Amino acid sequence: xxxxxxxxxxxxxxxxxxxxxxxxxxxxxxxxxxxxxxxxxxxxxxxxxxxxxxxxxxxxxxxxxxxxxxxxxxxxxxxxxxxxxxxxxxxxxxxxxxxxxxxxxxxxxxxxxxxxxxxxxxxxxxxxxxxxxxxxxxxxxxxxxxxxxxxxxxxxxxxxxxxxxxxxxxxxxxxxxxxxxxxxxxxxxxxxxxxxxxxxxxxxxxxxxxxxxxxxxxxxxxxxxxxxxxxxxxxxxxxxxxxxxxxxxxxxxxxxxxxxxxxxxxxxxxxxxxxxxxxxxxxxxxxxxxxxxxxxxxxxxxxxxxxxxxxxxxxxxxxxxxxxxxxxxxxxxxxxxxxxxxxxxxxxxxxxxxxxx
Ligand code: G3P
Ligand code: MG
Numbered sequence: 474x475x476x477x478x479x480x481x482x483x484x485x486x487x488x489x490x491x492x493x494x495x496x497x498x499x500x501x502x503x504x505x506x507x508x509x510x511x512x513x514x515x516x517x518x519x520x521x522x523x524x525x526x527x528x529x530x531x532x533x534x535x536x537x538x539x540x541x542x543x544x545x546x547x548x549x550x551x552x553x554x555x556x557x558x559x560x561x562x563x564x565x566x567x568x569x570x571x572x573x574x575x576x577x578x579x580x581x582x583x584x585x586x587x588x589x590x591x592x593x594x595x596x597x598x599x600x601x602x603x604x605x606x607x608x609x610x611x612x613x614x615x616x617x618x619x620x621x622x623x624x625x626x627x628x629x630x631x632x633x634x635x636x637x638x639x640x641x642x643x644x645x646x647x648x649x650x651x652x653x654x655x656x657x658x659x660x661x662x663x664x665x666x667x668x669x670x671x672x673x674x675x676x677x678x679x680x681x682x683x684x685x686x687x688x689x690x691x692x693x694x695x696x697x698x699x700x701x702x703x704x705x706x707x708x709x710x711x712x713x714x715x716x717x718x719x720x721x722x723x724x725x726x727x728x729x730x731x732x733x734x735x736x737x738x739x740x741x742x743x744x745x746x747x748x749x750x751x752x753x754x755x756x757x758x759x760x761x762x763x764x765x766x767x768x769x770x771x772x773x774x775x776x777x778x779x780x781x782x783x784x785x786x787x788x789x790x791x792x793x794x795x796x797x798x799x800x801x802x803x804x805x806x807x808x809x810x811x812x813x814x815x816x817x818x819x820x821x822x823x824x825x826x827x828x829x830x
Pocket of ligand 2: 496498499695773775798
């Protein structure tokens, strides 16, 4: 076991290391903390609850605005997490606002995809639930579904004589953003094929494909069920396969999220801001250059995503692989070997603190 954080607490200078935590399969499974995550995270705070070691959550998941996720994580882990410490797969979408300023866009996925995009500054957003509900009969299987899709739905618009918020029958969809894991795959495949094949106006013949973005490309991830669940990458494969069968021009798309090295660069910049916020007047340890970490640890469970991302990003990133999620091997992953393999996130923190403090 490593020495406890109290040894770091004595250090007057700011730490020369930072930590990025994956969420699903490292910190949580479903909504349950795993691997001693609450105690592991608490070791990064001083006794009075102030943050001591710079860290953030770097997840390919999402579906709610970052401030909401920060609150949820604070409650689950028993510490005060700030919105700046939450980086979702979709967080970089905020950099695309200018490109789609007054354009109608459709946001796809579980949770509150349209609120996420609206909070980033996109002005004309409809969730795929809302958008689909405006097109009568667009989903021929809807009458067979025993669940009710998000509000407002088509009947609400018609019976209450409400008007759809935008003229979706005239105005083309200019961009599609898959924010989080899609819920109703069947309908979403159908409606996305409609939007993307017709130039953004379902039911109107063929047209140029509007841009399509995925916030991550995880084939599988670890949720509450014992074996992995199909993720956004699986949905992307399904959409691409179907789209390419019904169109002459192949689907074009951009995927964000780990293992893209740009995600790691962005996380390093955020960690630098966090450490400067905690230690505004102190000097970095170990003679490292100002604003730079000598090591940033990524603690992840998915070799193909988390560890591969660190391999692509290079120094100062260093990878720690846990056995609480997608990876369950005894040794290391043969294809994407981690710098360190441990059982749990709490073990990872012990090793890091022992080395650094
Ligand atoms: O849907 C979430 C999943 O794709 C991965 O989340 O936290 O393991 O990066 P995470
Ligand atoms: Mg994970």
